[in-house]
Amino acid sequence: MLALKVEHVRKIYPSMHSKGQEVLAIEDVSMNVNKNEFCSILGHSGCGKTTLLNLIAGFEVPSAGRIECAGKEVKGPGADRSMVFQDYALFPWLTVFDNIAFGLKIKGISSSEINQIVMRFAALVGLSQFTTHYPHQLSGGMRQRVSIARALVVDPTVLLMDEPFAALDAQNRALMQAEMIRILNEESKTVVLVTHSIEEAINLSDVIVVMTRRPGKVKEIIRVPEPRKMVEDTPAYLAIRRQIRDLIAGEHDDSEVR
Numbered sequence: 007m008l009a010l011k012v013e014h015v016r017k018i019y020p021s022m023h024s025k026g027q028e029v030l031a032i033e034d035v036s037m038n039v040n041k042n043e044f045c046s047i048l049g050h051s052g053c054g055k056t057t058l059l060n061l062i063a064g065f066e067v068p069s070a071g072r073i074e075c076a077g078k079e080v081k082g083p084g085a086d087r088s089m090v091f092q093d094y095a096l097f098p099w100l101t102v103f104d105n106i107a108f109g110l111k112i113k114g115i116s117s118s119e120i121n122q123i124v125m126r127f128a129a130l131v132g133l134s135q136f137t138t139h140y141p142h143q144l145s146g147g148m149r150q151r152v153s154i155a156r157a158l159v160v161d162p163t164v165l166l167m168d169e170p171f172a173a174l175d176a177q178n179r180a181l182m183q184a185e186m187i188r189i190l191n192e193e194s195k196t197v198v199l200v201t202h203s204i205e206e207a208i209n210l211s212d213v214i215v216v217m218t219r220r221p222g223k224v225k226e227i228i229r230v231p232e233p234r235k236m237v238e239d240t241p242a243y244l245a246i247r248r249q250i251r252d253l254i255a256g257e258h259d260d261s262e263v264r
């Protein structure tokens with residue numbers, strides 16, 4: 007079953023530098039993500055990865071094409087899609103509990119039910135002991151766990167993640183990748199992840215979309231042979247990493263300002 011359908015999507019922005027000019031960010035992007043699949047988007051800086059994610063989130067409107075989430079056309083932000091940002095985007099004046107509860111309070115759910123759901127998701131991300139803490143009292147990895155719990159608590163059809171682990175050091179990044187696999191084993195979800203890391207994409211994904219340089223188009227869609235079970239440095243792992251590296255390295259700079 008399809009969770010997400012992106013059909014021939016184009017995005018043109020007005021240029022931030024030259025008045026009257028336009029930037030063609032992505033062109034004719036089509037991709038499907040099945041329910042409970044993990045899809046990563048890889049490509050050079052500026053190829054339009056965040057643009058694509060923002061279009062799926064409904065923060066931006068496509069200049070052409072169409073996006074559907076669970077069969078419904080995306081026309082703006084909605085509770086069926088939640089986003090995890092690189093900088094966590096937590097509310098600093100709210101506790102961990104209230105940050106996680108935020109989306110539920112908007113839905114008008116009773117406080118006893120909210121309590122139950124928040125504690126379940128706090129446990130899922132390993133923060134049961136920290137629900138009364140404030141974001142500034144937490145490490146980067148813990149803040150990102152709060153952000154993931156806050157996004158999952160509303161039971162979105164698609165979880166969108168924009169370089170969620172990029173601000174973490176290498177050790178915490180590896181830890182969060184392992185945590186993500188554990189969380190998804192307990193709480194099946196459709197995920198679209200934007201990342202710069204080929205290894206992160208291989209470790210987490212069922213499917214990897216490699217984009218061309220700007221204007222970003224789909225260069226290749228690669229299925230990971232053994233999703234979330236690939237062992238680093240084995241021949242199969244090295245082969246897929248080489249394939250993706252070659253695809254990205256083979257990209258010449260054909261960026262244009264329209």
Ligand SMILES: Nc1ncnc2c1ncn2[C@@H]1O[C@H](COP(=O)(O)OP(=O)(O)OP(=O)(O)O)[C@@H](O)[C@H]1O
Pocket residue numbers: 019020021022029030031049050051052053054055056057058220
């Ligand atoms: N709001 C905007 N207005 C004008 N141009 C924009 C806007 N947002 C993005 N762009 C341009 O669109 C292109 C794609 O940007 P985008 O941030 O989507 O790329 P990216 O692949 O996510 O980059 P990075 O990997 O560096 O985060 C870039 O040339 C960028 O300058």
